[in-house]
Structures are given as C-alpha cells and as structure tokens.
Amino acid sequence: MSEETLDKIVSLAKRRGFVYPGSEIYGGLANTWDYGPLGVELINNIKQAWRRKFITERTDVVELDSAILLNPKVWEASGHVSNFSDPLTDCKKCKARARADKLIEEWNEEKNTEIFPENWAGEKTPTSDLYEFININKIVCPKCGKLDWTEPKAFNLMFKTEQGVIEGEGTQIYLRPETCQGIFINFKNIQTTSRKKVPFGICQIGKSFRNEITPGNFIFRTREFEQMEMEFFCKPGTEMDWFNYWKDFTYKWFISLGVKEENLRMRDHEADELAFYSNATTDVEYKYPFGWGELCGIASRTDYDLKQHIEFSGKDLSYFDEAAKEKYVPFVIEPSLGVQRTALIVLNDAYTEEEIKEGDTRIVLKLHHTLAPFKMAVLPLSKKLGDDARKVFDLLVQKLGWNIDLDMIGSIGKRYRRQDEIGTPYCITFDFDSLEDSSVTVRDRDTMEQERIKIDDLLHYFIKKFIF
Numbered sequence: 001m002s003e004e005t006l007d008k009i010v011s012l013a014k015r016r017g018f019v020y021p022g023s024e025i026y027g028g029l030a031n032t033w034d035y036g037p038l039g040v041e042l043i044n045n046i047k048q049a050w051r052r053k054f055i056t057e058r059t060d061v062v063e064l065d066s067a068i069l070l071n072p073k074v075w076e077a078s079g080h081v082s083n084f085s086d087p088l089t090d091c092k093k094c095k096a097r098a099r100a101d102k103l104i105e106e107w108n109e110e111k112n113t114e115i116f117p118e119n120w121a122g123e124k125t126p127t128s129d130l131y132e133f134i135n136i137n138k139i140v141c142p143k144c145g146k147l148d149w150t151e152p153k154a155f156n157l158m159f160k161t162e163q164g165v166i167e168g169e170g171t172q173i174y175l176r177p178e179t180c181q182g183i184f185i186n187f188k189n190i191q192t193t194s195r196k197k198v199p200f201g202i203c204q205i206g207k208s209f210r211n212e213i214t215p216g217n218f219i220f221r222t223r224e225f226e227q228m229e230m231e232f233f234c235k236p237g238t239e240m241d242w243f244n245y246w247k248d249f250t251y252k253w254f255i256s257l258g259v260k261e262e263n264l265r266m267r268d269h270e271a272d273e274l275a276f277y278s279n280a281t282t283d284v285e286y287k288y289p290f291g292w293g294e295l296c297g298i299a300s301r302t303d304y305d306l307k308q309h310i311e312f313s314g315k316d317l318s319y320f321d322e323a324a325k326e327k328y329v330p331f332v333i334e335p336s337l338g339v340q341r342t343a344l345i346v347l348n349d350a351y352t353e354e355e356i357k358e359g360d361t362r363i364v365l366k367l368h369h370t371l372a373p374f375k376m377a378v379l380p381l382s383k384k385l386g387d388d389a390r391k392v393f394d395l396l397v398q399k400l401g402w403n404i405d406l407d408m409i410g411s412i413g414k415r416y417r418r419q420d421e422i423g424t425p426y427c428i429t430f431d432f433d434s435l436e437d438s439s440v441t442v443r444d445r446d447t448m449e450q451e452r453i454k455i456d457d458l459l460h461y462f463i464k465k466f467i468f
C-alpha cells in the first residue's frame, strides 16, 4: 500500500459518487468533504453494522441522541476547556503549522526508532520538552527542510460559537468535540427510564467537531466528523475485565466486516501516555496508505467523568445496587470509533486491481456484503427489456428491502465494470432468453462466475447468499 493507493481511492470516490471535495464550486473549503449517493449508503451501512453489533443484538446496551450544543459547564467539568489542546508550532521560515508531538512521532517512524523526550506523553508532553527534543534532534520542517520552529503553544481544539440573537451578548458555547459527554450527563435519565442495571452501556452516534491543527489524508482527519461511542458503566473493580472484553469485541467487529488482519494492530498506551483519568487505554491502529495510525480507541475512563459532573452540576449521578444494597459511582469503559476513518479503511482494504487478461485490468471494490452501497444490480441486456427487468427489480427491492440498483445505460460489459468499481456483490442480467425461460444470469463480483437462476428462486437464492 502506498500514497498512490490513497490517490486512487480519492479519485474513485469522486468519480463514482462516494465523496466529493466540500464546497467545490466555490473553490472548496480545506479538508471538508461531501458524501454523495454511494458515500451516504456506505456511511449508513457502517453505522448500521455498528448499531446492530453493539446495540440491537444485546440486551445490556441502549442508545441516545443528545444535542450537539451542550451547556458550556459540561466542557468545564469534562476538562475540555482547560485541557483539550494540541501543541502547535509554526515554522518561522515557511509558516507551515505542525503538531510538535506528531513531528516527533513521524521522525521516529522515518528513522525506524523509538526515541522520545524523557517525559513523553504524546500531545500532553510539556511543550518545553517537545521544543528541546525537536531542536536537539534537529527535526526539520517537512515542508521547507529548515530548523526554525516557534516554541509549541497549547492550542484548544474546540470550536467556539455564540448562542443568542444579539452579537457579543450571547452565551459562548462550543460545538461538541466528542459525543460521550452527552451520555454522561444523561446517565441518570437513561438508567432510571430504561431500568437497566449496572453493568450496562449507552451508545451514541453523531457529529463531533475539532479545530484540528493538521487535518488531512483525505477523510482520515477532518474538523467535522462522526463518532460511534459507547460508555459501558460497570462496578468499580470489574473494569479491567470489561476493558479486555470490549477490546476483544471491538477488534472482532472490524474483522467481521472483512478488515484485513494484517492491517490491524492493538497498541496499549504506556503508563506515561495515559490520559490522567484513564487506568488503561488501547488503540486499534490501522496500516493506512500513509502509515500506521489510530482507527479507534478503547479507554478505561474510571469514574472520572461522572464524578466531575456530580461536582460541577451538584446532582447525584451515583448508582444504587438494589441487590447488594450498595451505592457507588460506576466506572466506565469506552470504545470510541470514527465513522469516516472506518469508511477509509474499508475502502482501502476493498480496493483491488485485477488483471483479467493481458492489458485488461478491472478495478473491484471487494466490500463486505453488509457495507456494499448496492447489494445487487439488475441489468436489462437491452433497453427493450427495461420493463421486464424492472419487474425483477421491484420484486427484489420490495421483498428484501435492500438497496438495489437498476442500471440500464451503456453496454453490459461497461455496466459490469461500473458495478465492480462500486462494490456491488451481484449483477442480475435479464436477457432475451429470460422472456422464454423465466430465468436470469447472476454474476458474482469477486469470482465473476455466472449462474442461471429461475426468477422464482431469486429471493431464496439471495437470502442464502447474503451474510449480514
């Protein structure tokens, strides 16, 4: 895999209507992306697959959709107002901006070594230590090659805005930088109304906003993105068992979607890298075309968040265990995933170029059935067969309820190639013989094998074929 693969994915994404550059007709807005018809399907399928595994199939997890705009005290309590920052440094020569911690990480990766400042804690390392380390090791600007950085400054990543109609007199509020705080502040509401007993989890899928210093690499790091987060509340003392359980569960979820194991690894945070509220954190990392990077974080967050909200709101958010007649503030395990990063990795793993015969290469997106934007496409061989093919389309779409394409334009060969490129697992061709034998040809995206199937048997055939 290489940067070249990323370029190919970006190009396919645009060409086929997955992802377009944001505000394109106005010259764009840096690092924003719009999701086209197929992108919306892919993103929805990812969220649906996650909801199904983490919520629907379980009896101990429920869902929430909280507001994006929260009382600003939430972000004081959570520590985001004072702590949610990255160490920003500027190159005095070419004005390039960089994260000082990332400069050191990239330098290490390039050199294939693991040398870090003495008090290394990623972006939380004291800025003076980062500065000294960069200068001692002569870590130059990746843009202009000069060594002339400003001393790193902590830069808060939250987007600020104002609520109220009179400019300057409103309340300053923030766009949420993570979805989980909405869960913590609703813990009591949900626990009492859903009648769930600890241990249980609350999930939320939604937009988050971070004023990232170095967004980029397509949809890997953007300032507006979606997260799928779960806070799993458990009894203090049981958190390590649950931490291991959710690590394993999350990893298996990625594998179940066809993510290649050789591109995944689990990286435990060292003690000095842990956030101050966490007693264990593991990142699931993926081998992106531009190198290893975070895909998802699983953190044991102790009782920090609930305790902070108890203190700042003055409300009792503790839990009373009826059976044991015991009151406590639950501990929390949080698997937190980015929706768009998941989309990027499944596109990357699925992207395949196959030489069918000399000089003839096809591009195939070998997406898992669950994630494919169209589950199948109905293709009449000739426009004259359009009405009959439509009947097959109607039958399938109405009985199966899946997203199915009805593709009438272009030669059959070109239509197969188009469907391969967008990852449609099956093409169903209605030809002139179909009028006689009430059968259609089903072509498999990956093997390209074709089978003649009776239209009456199609539903049964596909129900058996599809693994969701």
Ligand code: ATP
Residues within 6 Å of the ligand: 178, 210, 212, 219, 220, 221, 222, 223, 224, 225, 227, 294, 295, 296, 297, 336, 337, 338, 339, 340, 341
């Ligand atoms: P990173 O180290 O890459 O900045 P993070 O540790 O700040 O990530 P978390 O706060 O743990 O990320 O967020 C959980 C998940 O949300 C990440 O694993 C990632 O999948 C996703 N995510 C975070 N920031 C972004 C972003 N700017 N763009 C896209 N996805 C993001």
